[in-house]
Amino acid sequence: MKTNDLIFQTVTKVVVFIIIIYSLHLFFSGHYTPGGGFIGGLMSASAIVLLLLAFDIKTVVNTLPIDYIKMTATGLLIALLTGIGSFFFDVPFLTHTFSYVDLPVLGKTSLATAVLFDLGVYLVVIGVTMTIIQTIGETE
Template sequence: MVKTNDLILRTTTTLIAFILLGFSMYLFFAGHNKPGGGFIGGLMTAAAIVLMYMAYGMEAVRKIIPINFRHMIAAGLLIAVLTGAGSFVLGEPFLSQSFAYFQLPILGKTELATAVLFDLGVYLTVVGVTMTIILSIANDRN
């Protein structure tokens, strides 16, 4: 195996991955009022992780991010289903959204919505599925 000098790739990956992860968090939290949400936020996060895999290699990233992405899929699906079923507890139709304003210490008056919990489930599922597919393709040596 030939060792290449990939200093530029690794240096720019650090900056670009940071920007991608920040933008994915913005998209995630803006999703219930503006375009965005768990799906596109999850894709942006997966893109940042794939970029890190490409720049640093499989072993290095697995040491930094020791996550089983298949477990992430199950956790995301569980959160999404429980969020939808939680509406039944309150006597509302499946996947009904509710929100309220709360006075938080640092943030002040803030709107909290149940849609964020559902988006979290979608986010985790999308990251898990995307990374499982990409890593399965990358590990296929045939």
């Protein structure tokens, strides 16, 4: 730990939590307002970058043991399967649908298949962004 990083690290712990919550808000509100998987993924990646700035890479890797290449592949698979799912209903590729469901706590809520596609985009954006940042930040 560097000499004057205590305040930065303490503030980072709080701010990262706020950024992640806001990124999830952007992710879920992206169907009716500006947002979605892309900007939500960028916000989540920015929270991880803030962790990398405040702490060393070993601490962040021990705290978040994520393989970002596998995350990217999983996101691509989810997005692809969402598109292929439209073929089972004889509609064009990436055609999405939605329905309203009564959930116990939330009440009447719309569930859209576009959320699954956005989840794929969300994971791809985090995976690719973090892979690029870690590659740039590597020391030999």
